[in-house]
Amino acid sequence: MFNKILIANRGEIAVRVIRACHEMGIAAVAVYSDVDRASLHVRKADEAYPIGAAAAKESYLNIAKILDVAQRSGAEAVHPGYGFLSENAKFARACADAGLKFIGPTAAAMDAMGSKTRARQAMERAGVPFVPGTSRGLESLEQAEEVAARVGYPVMLKAAAGGGGKGMRLVAAPRDLKSALEGARSEAERSFGDSEVYIEKAILNPRHIEMQVLADEYGNTVYLGERECSLQRRHQKVVEEAPSPIVDLDMRRRMGEVAVRVAQAAGYTNAGTVEFLVDQEKNFYFLEMNTRLQVEHPVTELVTGLDLVHLQIRIAAGERLPFRQEDVQIRGHAIECRIYAEDPDNNYFPSPGKITLLLAPSGPGIRRDSGMYEGWNVPMDYDPLLAKLIGYGTDRDQAIGRLSRALSEYFVGGIKTNISLFRRILRHPEFRQAKLDTGFLDRLLKEKEEVQTDPQAAEVAVIAAGMFAVLGPAGASVGEQTQAGTPGDASGNVSNWKRTALRESRH
């Protein structure tokens, strides 16, 4: 087993990997940019090295600097987390060349999956079902028209190097194809420096369901069940759950076996995820493979009872899978909410800043993977993901109940977050009935926020607003109510706060 691992990431995922290292008795090495010295992953690490300016290319994307830290610290392995360098084959190769173990698949497997067109070709050979269309970049508008006619409109144009919806166009009718193709190509060129675009039949209101796979370095590959990831906004996942409400034992087995075939076709090792589109008739089509740990891996951990990061590390250290496919059991139901620093009053635009107050939920069935803390200044330079709140239950209803309860306990002061959005999602009848598709969230956000506000709660807000105004700055010192005055004697409390405030300012 490794003695020391470098975590080439920041935020909640860096913290999550550092915790796994400590749980396994491994020293954790953090790297940080200029704006991250006070970040949680630096507080929790055993060693911490500055690697430069806030801009990712100066720090978290800078392969040379990270390898240099690995050398100086004597780390034996690197965990890339997700994002940043996690799916960068060049980095995986550079680690190997430097004699560092990259905790993830080989560079070759990444290459095989990195280009969506090349992946499709490999999958064709492996007999994996995928959405009808081209497995190669389009040479001409004529070819595009010919393929679109064959698979039937509507069709989807996608960038071969794509991701995050960049270079994607939905085409409803032949007359729109030309401009859409040009738009997709130039956007792909701008975003990825690669204008290659291919065409697929568009699946309307599909579900996005992905299968977790795990492979050791001795040819043993297993699947750990699926995740339902249909709730997305701007092609970003917002809520994920496991198992998928529409997947039964048989469908899970069939999807799982396809996912294992995909992984084996690519000579895949360590943890990976095979994404599928599922249509109304529950036909599933291979979409792509994510060659990294997913943000939403906790829901799989909760329903399988496994720790994917521990297993990633063991596999990278050369251990065999400690269980077989038939040992994997799905029990209960888990749902994850991604807590973002986003402004619900401003179209969920990112909202960094200083966290002045943090009330964090806990209790039965609640897991919280967080990268924030009270007093921390959320930098404006990176992804707005602050934390993940995951609810587990014996069944889906209990998971929803526990998660709703926990969300009502969650509060982040000083910045704005999307916490209030999850309340709307979790109470929505369609969500309760698990009627999910990738269009759900956009439809929900178009619905006018329930106009009729609970009048009682509104009056409570009125009174509280007044009291906060009366207490004013005294509110900045925590009261000593219980020891002072008679119970329920709020004025006694207030004067107390005042006293406390004075005392503190005397420092």
Next chain:
Amino acid sequence: MFNKILIANRGEIAVRVIRACHEMGIAAVAVYSDVDRASLHVRKADEAYPIGAAAAKESYLNIAKILDVAQRSGAEAVHPGYGFLSENAKFARACADAGLKFIGPTAAAMDAMGSKTRARQAMERAGVPFVPGTSRGLESLEQAEEVAARVGYPVMLKAAAGGGGKGMRLVAAPRDLKSALEGARSEAERSFGDSEVYIEKAILNPRHIEMQVLADEYGNTVYLGERECSLQRRHQKVVEEAPSPIVDLDMRRRMGEVAVRVAQAAGYTNAGTVEFLVDQEKNFYFLEMNTRLQVEHPVTELVTGLDLVHLQIRIAAGERLPFRQEDVQIRGHAIECRIYAEDPDNNYFPSPGKITLLLAPSGPGIRRDSGMYEGWNVPMDYDPLLAKLIGYGTDRDQAIGRLSRALSEYFVGGIKTNISLFRRILRHPEFRQAKLDTGFLDRLLKEKEEVQTDPQAAEVAVIAAGMFAVLGPAGASVGEQTQAGTPGDASGNVSNWKRTALRESRH
């Protein structure tokens, strides 16, 4: 299902039950004493009623006041939590008379189990194995000598009404029997107003293992696996785990079936726990039945995937058990640490006071059931249990690893806690090897705390001590380091803290 439930308790268990109510869409009614107005259970409840002075008999033990609140609030059921009125048959009866559903067993079942001697008689009839001795109170010293000689020394004298070690005496040899019997009787009289004392063969270094049972009101009774509770101090449990490292499938089945027989012999309904003593040869003997939810119920919830409080409420509402015995599966391993407000520098004497800072752990495999919050003043009037930290893992080693990691993240400022004790326990070789017995903790505490302190960590402490002195009161305002100065430029940071401090005192 109930619309409204009154929680006749305080602290972490009241919060845990309130959460369950909210998760099930049930309104939660809290009661609080004069010193608990600011306590967490009042913050989280939907309704809150003051019930009098701090002294428990004036408030949390005052049946009349609690029933009055139930009437006024229109609650349909009462959850007693643990302690206080939870095992008080008079209260259960009074609820029934008032048309309130008591969430727990019937008064009759409590009576049957309330007296240890009467319980033994019932168990004798049900053919339950128990420690050799008398099932009736001792009439005379002669009878005591005769029984002791028959079962063989050492023997244990116990109060029939006993609990918490009161009225207990270990007798090693005949000559000590007389004084021990007198001591036990007078202590029993003083503690319980009942001098009845019985005699048992003393099991040396026994394990304390208990079995969770659950019974609906239609005669269906199941067992949910055992809990190992051998780590105790002053007859108080400190660490509990499930499953027990020494219990295999066959022993679990045998203990479980005995526990079910015990419950059925008492006409038991709702959640209960059957406690056993287990000797070196793994023989188990019935000790007593706890007719309430246990403090340590979470470890059973984590390995079974069930929510015992939800199930308690459903059973009380007249629902049938939603599963059969064969559906109950134990998966993984869970360990609970009881976080007490206790002073490790003063023989773990209670240490109430104001919590000035709270750093609470979370992340994979960590559940935290807490009744405290930053700024809260822990009253001196009640039990020192602040919170429970529970670690779950695929196996015992992973559970220990995760729990150790979480304990290193846990910090409570302003009062003293026993958190540092768990670090000693979890790294102790005998604990790691699961060599547990009820004497373990006393032996550990006698061991001199590892004298040779980690010299590097000590130097870190030296430097930090100096910096806290330099920063002084400025430490009272949280820094804005990341935005200020050059990275790792601490003086820049300090001046910043100073500025912040000034700014704040200007309020």
Next chain:
Amino acid sequence: MTYDVTIDGRSYRLELSQAEGRWSCRIDGREVAVDAVLARPDVLSLRIGDQAFEVKCERVGGELHLWVGSQRFSAEIRDPRSLRGRSRSADDQGPKKLTAPMPGKVVRILVTQGADVEAGAGVLVVEAMKMQNEIKSPKKGTIQRILTEEGAAVNAGDVLAIVE
């Protein structure tokens, strides 16, 4: 103390006072029995009658929101003696300030000082966390002043430009 409190667009007249160690409280003239404890800064444990509520106060860049449980209300509070109140009401007529909704970097300024703008026209673009946000003019008018420059870092609530 008397306040005009607006919650999600509807306004209430609130009278709050303390006497003999109790709050007394009237909403639109109706007496309400309240008991309050400040559990943490910006967190109130309220009892209204015997109903219990936990209310959290969210203050970001001049905006005020109140959370009752997990319900979030936008709030405005006016009080003749409070500065904030005054400036607020002042805002309603005359020149309008364009403020930064969040901390970020000004990446583009789309108009020049003195230029005429339509209501809703983009005035400048602020970037944070890899996303760009166009700040629009709240009314038809003239850009009286631009108070920032391209590349500048801004905080939530900073005034970026004034339209009159």
Next chain:
Amino acid sequence: MTYDVTIDGRSYRLELSQAEGRWSCRIDGREVAVDAVLARPDVLSLRIGDQAFEVKCERVGGELHLWVGSQRFSAEIRDPRSLRGRSRSADDQGPKKLTAPMPGKVVRILVTQGADVEAGAGVLVVEAMKMQNEIKSPKKGTIQRILTEEGAAVNAGDVLAIVE
């Protein structure tokens, strides 16, 4: 700044200063490279060389403990310019104060003012959370003063009696 710091009984000479925006630090004359950030009040994120540590400061009733990860160290710090330091050192000779180790209620006073006591003899009993704690005399001597009474509520660190 120079301090004498005692950690678990062993003392160190610590020199701390700031210049050109860096801490410089010497322990027993040996130079140590440090970088510090105060994450929360009483929580330091320390880098010593490239080693990282989170250190928490526990202050209860005049006692000082430092947590390095989950290791807890009792600490004393002396500094000619700090009051606490002075009173501390003063403590070492002359009359000894008996202080309450935790908040509680004085349930019994076992000796009278002026009485002679042995080292370790019980002077009074404080109760908290249903447990009673006997406060013992730290030295052989005479009870100079008793500063509390039966039934009184006391806080951690309160002086209850003085032995000389």
